[in-house]
Amino acid sequence: MDAAVKKKEIIACGLDVGTEKVCCLIARCRPDHRPEIIGSGYAESGGIKKGIIVNLEDAAESIRKAGQEAELKASVSIDWVTVGFSGDHIQSFNCRGAVAVNGRQHEVTQEDVSQVIHAAQTVPIPAEREIIHVLPQEFFLDSRGDIRAPVGLTGERLDADVHVVTCDSRLAQNLINAVNKAQMRVRKIVLPQLAAAHAVLTQDEKELGVALIDIGAGTTDIALITRDAMRHSSALPVGGIHFTRDLAVGLRSTMEEAERVKREWGHVLVDHVADDEVLEVAGVAMRGARDIPRRTACQILRDRAIEVLELIKDQIARSGFRDQLVSGAVFTGGGSLLEGLPTMAEQILGMPVRLGLPQGLPGLPDDLVHPVYATAVGLILVAVQDGGELRARTSRANSPPWIVNRFLSWVSS
Ligand SMILES: Nc1ncnc2c1ncn2[C@@H]1O[C@H](COP(=O)(O)OP(=O)(O)OP(=O)(O)O)[C@@H](O)[C@H]1O
Numbered sequence: 226m227d228a229a230v231k232k233k234e235i236i237a238c239g240l241d242v243g244t245e246k247v248c249c250l251i252a253r254c255r256p257d258h259r260p261e262i263i264g265s266g267y268a269e270s271g272g273i274k275k276g277i278i279v280n281l282e283d284a285a286e287s288i289r290k291a292g293q294e295a296e297l298k299a300s301v302s303i304d305w306v307t308v309g310f311s312g313d314h315i316q317s318f319n320c321r322g323a324v325a326v327n328g329r330q331h332e333v334t335q336e337d338v339s340q341v342i343h344a345a346q347t348v349p350i351p352a353e354r355e356i357i358h359v360l361p362q363e364f365f366l367d368s369r370g371d372i373r374a375p376v377g378l379t380g381e382r383l384d385a386d387v388h389v390v391t392c393d394s395r396l397a398q399n400l401i402n403a404v405n406k407a408q409m410r411v412r413k414i415v416l417p418q419l420a421a422a423h424a425v426l427t428q429d430e431k432e433l434g435v436a437l438i439d440i441g442a443g444t445t446d447i448a449l450i451t452r453d454a455m456r457h458s459s460a461l462p463v464g465g466i467h468f469t470r471d472l473a474v475g476l477r478s479t480m481e482e483a484e485r486v487k488r489e490w491g492h493v494l495v496d497h498v499a500d501d502e503v504l505e506v507a508g509v510a511m512r513g514a515r516d517i518p519r520r521t522a523c524q525i526l527r528d529r530a531i532e533v534l535e536l537i538k539d540q541i542a543r544s545g546f547r548d549q550l551v552s553g554a555v556f557t558g559g560g561s562l563l564e565g566l567p568t569m570a571e572q573i574l575g576m577p578v579r580l581g582l583p584q585g586l587p588g589l590p591d592d593l594v595h596p597v598y599a600t601a602v603g604l605i606l607v608a609v610q611d612g613g614e615l616r617a618r619t620s621r622a623n624s625p626p627w628i629v630n631r632f633l634s635w636v637s638s
């Protein structure tokens with residue numbers, strides 16, 4: 226990466242705090258407003274399970290490591306970060322708000338739009354929950370719907386349908402504390418599948434209707450998007466780790482060995498594996514290696530894949546949007562790399578499936594064009610949309626220690 230930051234520029238930073246890895250990306254906004262990645266950092270996750278922090282020190286250390294690597298490559302110190310936050314505590318629902326259009330000649334203003342979005346989110350939310358997104362889906366003017374940009378149109382009553390995403394505020398605070406301990410500040414918490422959707426979906430897919438499925442290590446995040454708006458989002462507490470664990474138990478091996486076997490030899494379509502293929506698998510605690518039919522390993526992975534895909538199918542069916550997913554499904558996240566999974570997903574979900582890679586960003590190194598980076602790249606796109614911040618090349622040693630032990634203002638559209 227040769228585009229070192231030499232003078233003050235608009236900089237955006239995305240931090241994907243995943244169960245397996247923490248990834249930090251730094252981008253500068255080019256004059257054409259497109260982000261250009263100038264630094265990336267990667268660290269194995271510590272203290273993070275199923276998307277949530279279970280050990281503050283370890284999580285902060287992973288975040289610090291990824292952040293410092295990205296800072297070093299970009300020659301810029303990070304202050305504010307846009308962070309992805311996953312887990313099955315995330316909940317979402319659709320609702321509607323309404324306001325009267327009282328302005329001059331009943332022309333809708335930006336203020337009316339803000340007010341109607343605000344009105345839509347005044348549903349009671351339990352004290353321990355916090356809203357992270359209010360995503361507009363569609364506006365109605367005097368009951369005429371399918372309006373996306375109402376500003377300037379004329380009418381007496383403006384309604385808005387919105388998708389509201391909430392999280393457990395205590396778990397969010399733990400994430401904020403871990404980021405603060407790593408000497409960065411949370412600018413905004415973002416639903417990871419919303420970020421990934423920005424990075425891997427085409428505009429056509431979002432218009433026609435698509436399911437985005439991010440199979441990570443600890444969670445499987447689902448987003449259903451139709452007519453360019455989020456209609457449903459949810460997270461299942463299963464991911465690649467569960468495949469690995471099944472394999473470790475079934476083959477009586479270590480997690481490390483099971484991970485290797487899964488990546489190198491795993492295939493969920495058992496018929497594609499020859500009868501006589503044999504794998505050498507290391508045993509647990511100095512027990513010698515054993516020969517195991519590859520099919521045995523693949524059958525274990527197949528059973529888990531069927532279970533996960535059935536759960537996804539069930540979520541999609543219960544959302545009520547199944548029939549609107551004309552473009553099918555796009556799978557991303559590291560877990561989607563399991564051989565044969567997209568084909569099996571087509572069979573079980575009954576729709577076309579493709580693998581989603583992050584793309585379309587200048588300066589995106591080839592090694593980041595990979596499903597595990599979909600969320601991190603998407604976070605950059607969200608951060609840039611929010612304006613980024615003006616920063617110059619500075620030394621981290623001059624930065625003050627950040628003490629921000631409170632919720633930062635992140636409510637966003
Ligand atoms: N080639 C591969 N074949 C099968 N699985 C793979 C492959 N490469 C990575 N994985 C799996 O992908 C998972 C990691 O994916 P990813 O980096 O998207 O997770 P994460 O973002 O850290 O976790 P989460 O989003 O659940 O918090 C691991 O479980 C890993 O085993």
Ligand SMILES: [Mg+2]
Pocket residue numbers: 243244417439441442558600
């Ligand atoms: Mg992830």
